[in-house]
Amino acid sequence: MTSKVDNPPAYEDALQDPKYEPTPLQHGSSDAPPPSDSPGPGMYPGPPGYWSQAGMWAAPGLSPSGMPTTIPTLSASITATNPREMEGFLSTQWDSTSVRHAFIRKVYLILAAQLTVTFSVVAVFTFVEPVKMFVIRYPGIYWASLVVYFIVYCILICCKEPRRRFPWNLVLLGVFTVALSYMSGTISSYYETKAVLLAMGITALVCVTVTVFCFQTKVDFTSCGGFLCIAAILLVILGMVTSIVLAFHYVPWLHMLYAAIGAIVYTLFLVYNTQLLIGNRELAISPEEYVYGALSLYIDIVHIFLFILQISGSATD
Known part of the structure; x- marks a missing residue:
């Protein structure tokens, strides 16, 4: 048992009374350090086996354990962003946009330009x-335009334009536009x-409604390519069935049904291709493929017109 005089001073007394400041140990001193379970001069009691010098309390920026008062956080392990890297990132985003x-x-x-040519024709x-009577009298011109339409379309889809000075892809697109316009x-x-x-x-x-919808909606239609492919195949099959049935004058309303389904399918294709053009969806076309982008939208719009023309023509008759 220790007396009251032997007890270590209070924290305030240790700070004010200079006689309690720790004295450094002399090198080669014969005095052995105090054991870990008993206090020494200028020490205060803590947990068992733990003693700290009173002078450590007065050291700036240090806790009683002698550790810095700054508490490490997760942000300490993350390097601060370089302003130049941030400016480069923002400039890249701006350039891509x-x-x-x-x-x-x-x-x-x-x-x-394509739609102007088409609707003028x-x-x-x-x-x-x-001109109308000439086309009705010579239907072979229509079939010739249909052949040119398919040939040029296959060339534009399957063949990539080499990097040359003369824009052959735009020339082919012009030929395709004239052929489809004539058809x-x-x-x-x-x-x-x-x-x-x-x-x-x-x-x-x-077209205006679909364009505004595609630029405003958050729904991604570019992930529905498989569904649109199946719808196109079913539309082709329905067209073959309709042509056979109408040849024998059966089910006259089937022609109206085919035209309505065709207009809906190509409207969905217009939504799909427009979102591919915008580029903020799951899929997007490259900015270098401007010919393909214009070609896909042009085909969708013309086919929507032709299907609606069949419906309006049947309704007026």
Whole structure:
């Protein structure tokens, strides 16, 4: 048992009274250090086997255990972001966004030129009576345009344009546009003017609605490629069945059903290709493939027009 005088001083007394400051041990001193279970001069009691010097309390930035007061956190192991790296990241993001916007503008400019040519040709075949009668009298011209349409389409899809100065892909796209425009014009010549104008208006409304929807919605339709492929195969099969049935004058309303399903399927294709063009979905096309982007949207819009024309033509009849 120790007396009250032998007890270590309080914390405040140790700070104020200089006689309790720890004295450094002299090298070679014969005095042995105090045992771990008893206090020495200038020490205060702590947990069993643990003693600290009173002077450690007064040391700035140190705790009683002699450790720094700064508590390590998870952020201490993470290196601070370099401002130059952050600026490079932001500039890269800005460059990619500006490239995508320039790509979208280029595609829609090409698409606008294609649609202008197509609907101008359709207007000629619709409003000019001698041209309309010439096409009806010589249907072989229609089949020739259909052959050119398929050949140029296969070339544009399967063959990649080499890096040359002369834009052969744009030339082929122009030939394809003229062929499909002529084919659409020959088909329109078999319908009344009122049906053609109605089909044009509905097609324009559908295209504007789909474009606004694709730029505003968060739903990703680019992951539905398999479903659209199955729908296209079923549409081809239904078209073959419809052509056979109508040849024998059975089920006359089947033609209307086929046209309605075709318009819906190509509207879904227009949504799919538009989101591929935007580029903020699961799938996207490269900014270098502006010909393919314009080609896909152009084909979707023209086929929507042709299917709606069949519906409006049957309704006016």
